[in-house]
Amino acid sequence: MEAAIEAFFSSPRFAVVGASTDTAKYGYKVFAWYLSHNLPVTGVNPKTPMILEQATVSDLTGLESPGETAVSIITPPAVSLKVLQQAKELGVKMVWCQPGSESSEVLQYAKDNGVTCIANGACVLVDGEKGLRSAGREWKL
Template identity: 80%
Template sequence: MEPAIKAFFTTPRFAVVGASADTAKYGYKVFAWYLSHNMPVTGINPKTPVILSQQTVADLDQIESPGETAVSVITPPAVTLKVLQKAKQLGIERVWCQPGSESTEVLQFAKDNGITCIANGACVLVDGESGLQSAGREWKL
């Protein structure tokens, strides 16, 4: 288990940038994964105020306790870079870039700004269970 994944899951809160109401999209699947594990998660989508019966927020700066939040990102790389820039401003230190959301520029920004960025093909849906276990978090399904 990658140490960054373990550290990601030790964070008290989570957010999903790119949460979606479209069941075919990964933004839906990742948000649903957090909810199915009864995790404290906030969906972020500027156009959809409710997803899976949960209130969402329009922007990362609207989440509660950003410094205690790890963020999963499911957006195109150009948007992901803006998300990381906002994360830096808010004191968010752990970001999981789902496959397809990262770029060389995104990864370099994270590295240069002290943001731990899980990327390079790692996926919450694939690696999340073992990440939770390595962090000592047992969530009731």
């Protein structure tokens, strides 16, 4: 999994599907984490046009370069599967399913369709710092 996390953080762009304005939700915390590390991130939320003073997009089709974007998913598994299907269509190669967003169906879909999926309890908030270092990305708080 370490190699997948390093590859994930080597991506030139990032997106957080399930980004939220609710500070108690992980969609907010993960999106804020990317911003606090000065990473080029886009929030994805169909109902909220702005989060943390950043414009969001309603789905992955709104991303500038989906094929160059690593995507964090923080949605219920049924939604995660739809996001993964859209990601595959758009050429997204790497996703990170935050704890609770994955299911066996989601993981199998990723495996069957050539999308690298970091999951099984791995969390950007816990594993991200090490991943950034291994990818050689400098950041400042």
